[in-house]
Amino acid sequence: MKIKTEESCQPRLDPFAFPSETTLRFALLLVSVIGASLFIYSILYWRYLETQGRLEPILNLARACLGQNGSSSSVLKLDELTTARAVFAQCSEPLEKEFRNAAWLALGGVGILLCLASLLYSLFPSLMIWREGLVFLDKDAAMEDVVVYLKHLCQEVGIRAPIFLQKPTSRAIGGRAFGSLGRYYVVLPTGLLTLFDQNQDTFRAVMLHELAHLRNKDVDKTYFSVAVSCAFVIAALIPFAFSLLSNSSAEGFQASWRVIALVLLIYLTLAAVVRSREFYADVRASTYSDSQALSPLLETVLKPKFSGWQITVISALERLPCFKRNHWQFAFLLHPDASERRHILRTTDRLFKLDSWAAFGTGIAATVAYESVTSLTTSLLRNVSGHTDAWLESLGAGFVFAPLVIGIIGLGIWRGTFVTLVRNQQDTEAGKLGIGLGLGLIFGQVLSFDNITSSQRALGLEKYDWAMQFASTAFNLLWSVLLLVSLYYFFMWMASGASVWLRVAIASHSPRPFYIAGLIVAGLWLTLWFGVIFLIRNADVLLLAPNSIEILFSLVLLFPLVISYITLQPLTLIALVSLWAFPLSAWLWRVHQTNSTSLSTWGFLDQLPDQTHLSTQKQIQLHPALMTGLKGGLIYCVLLLALRLGLRLLLPESVRNTDWFKLVLLYAVPIGFSVLMRAGIAMKIARQVKDFKGIHGLFAAFIAGCVMAWSVVVLNLLFGGTINTELVWMTFSLSVNWGALLSLLGMMVMRLPKYQMNGAVQDCS
């Protein structure tokens, strides 16, 4: 079937070129179930301690310890801070030990839950056959020609024939594919079998759709999703409900509404898994010959499926003033909307775009079990290295969460960027995904176990006074803004990188190596950034002191010092270089190309017209960026030389030999000036080039920074200074990293990098 978009003659994009939305949603579901289970098992463990009377003595001991040793400290006095931290760590150790126990127990619970899910998943087929009274089609002589027909169809689709079953009592005309562990079944209700003689086109279309599920390999994902959801109800939700029977306190309420929110998240994700697989099966079925009946079939006989409780929920939601009927109905449905299915059959673009709600859900799922995950990573780190510090612990948490986020949202960005690139659209989704994820991470913390029973809260420290509450709120607000802004720009950057590399990938035989490399780079970056973000987040413990507002201001003032420390780290240099090096290295693959790229067939479902090209006239402009960077660096070198000569001529040697002169005029001022100049160069080049402005700007700034750092060192030598590795590294890292950070800020202020999609599938006439 050759279906083209209504608007133009553009061929349909192939959604199977990238991991499908079903896969992403499936991953999100697993993360949600694991996160929610960790949350519930941790709650259950604390409830157990409480009922055994073991919790209160631990808390009393810790409170007494803090009462004896606690003192207000200033964050500006490092020794006081270190002592305060050590006291807190010592006093809360018995409590922290219980947190670790809870985390390990929760991990064990998750293991049992997954085992149960695997068991249910492997038993599902037999249970379904028995419960629904399904019979084997090939055992009925009357069905011989139907079975032969279906086996031919399997050959056409390119799959091993599944076991065909009949559901004698069903009037349905839609089939169903199910199975597990490589043994698959397709059920043909009697209603459908009646079409074999009456309307074979429709019969073929329905069967192509069902066989497409097997071809798309979504059956295992779907039924494992169902199994894991059932296992969650059996192994986590029911024990939690029983625990509520013995406890109806406010804490029970606090835990209950969070669990309800998590159950909602799991249900909505499960529904999204089931829905998205139908879109892909429709699209796959439409690629085979004689499948024209599919679209009219969807138009005439598709009907919405609501179970009783879904109707109740939707009715309740409809009473809300902000309710948007279609959107919510769609979210609750296990079957996609008929018009949406028909639309996607005509144009598959929507299948490439991940919505912000998915990003929001990912954020919640990732952080809802934050406390358990950090307890586990900390425990593991202690076992492996013998000791930990705040940075390592935060990095450990980042190492767990970043791959999850990148695996789901990052892939979504690559897929979305592919559409915007080929369709010549403006990409506005990447930033929104970042905001959605950020909001999810924030809301996930509200939901999290940590928010009910963190060690600080358990010790009653957060209820100290209004000043502490104010400081805590202000701190959380600042942290949230930092998180949202950073994720917004991070995903914009990721989309830029994807856009550059997809231009290379589109001329090759597969996008897979490109997006895998891109996701690894982004994953490393996000791991580091999450480490920083979580480190800052964990600093809220410092606010649990009587002088919390003073500490808050001190923390804000300390921020530049922390940044200075970070800029001296080699990892920071690598991370900042990767910001421009990853996207711009695509230039090496494009050096021999002229002004257009032939589109490879992997990206399209339909046959491409001969003259279809992706316009690449607006491409990476390394030359102007390089030259501007070099020029800027050389100008700085000349200015610095003039300054040094001027100072040498104007000032006496006694002044020039003082330490403050050397530090301020020969070191801090030149480096500070170089940082400002680099930011200017970055902004200039960002205005000069047409595309990937931010990336070009950072590149130019880096080139200029290298020349400037080299100038500082060489001129210092020429004017009688000394040189050693430490000095060179400090000069280089301060100059280059600070310049890069300031340039980055400049790009953000200018709402850059704001790239424009400059590729387009040219007119296919």
Next chain:
Amino acid sequence: MPDQVENQLIAELSRRVVTDVAPAEKRAFNAISKAYFKNPEKTLKGEGGDDELMGFGLAEISLLLTPIILEVVKEVLKDLLKDSVKDSIKKSSLTVLEKIQTFFKGLFGANPSQPAQLQYVQLLLPFSEENPLSQEKLRQVHQRARESAIRLGVDANQATLIADSVITSLQLPL
């Protein structure tokens, strides 16, 4: 055994009706009739597409005629047998007793040359060959079949077709 043979008889007669009235369901007849004899209520009630939450999501056909035809035939046969046994007893109670004796002999191997099932069918259908149904009886059967079909949700026209076909089936040799 009697139940099984009775079911065979119902199935055989129903198959004729299905072939005549709902040929599209002919292929599925075996599976439906097995399901029907296992659980008549459930099969008659049938299942729509609503249970197919993990399936295609399509609507369902309005009605499966096969379970209805099976039910109609069963009811008609029940009436007929009741009447025929009464008639037989009136004419000669010994005949019926003899037939029953013959049946049980066949069943336990006393008369292996005559299959037990056939004997039982002959017992059940004394009207089939030598003793055809009267016009009055046929009219009653037709009416009963039509009423049953309508009661089971079939529209009047189709119910008439089913009733016609039932009459035809009954008059054909087994």
